[in-house]
Amino acid sequence: MSWREIGRQLNITHTVISRLIRKHVATGNVQDRQRSGRPRKTMARDDRMLLRLARQEPRSASRTLRDRWQVNARLSLSTLKRRLKAGGLSSRRPIRRPLLT
Incomplete structure (x- = not known):
């Protein structure tokens, strides 16, 4: 053919x-060869755990999530935020408005 x-x-x-x-x-x-670059510190299972934790506590700060996230390695906040963004979660700030009476 x-x-x-x-x-x-x-x-x-x-x-x-x-x-x-x-x-x-x-x-x-026909498989791809191993690519260069630093290997990830977290596995897919760790990332799923983080997403589950973030969904359970949606109002928690990223520092709090990082402290509660049980990973073998210490990770930076930027890494944590990248993992959350890759999982479809993004940070938001509440809009400040005057209270209604």
Whole structure:
């Protein structure tokens, strides 16, 4: 079969098929190689725990969440905020308005 025919059957473009075939011929494998960069300090399970904690206590500050979050490593507040944002949670501040009487 041609690359285009394979792509039509799998609903993938022919360029992806050709790249995978060339990679398989060169390396004998189609998996991605390990990328450079620092490994994450937290696992997916730790991130889910953080999101659960944040949903249980929606008004808690990020410092409080960090102290209650039981992770082996100490993390910065920016890392914690990135994990929350990746999980779909973002910080908000209440709008200051005069009290109604």
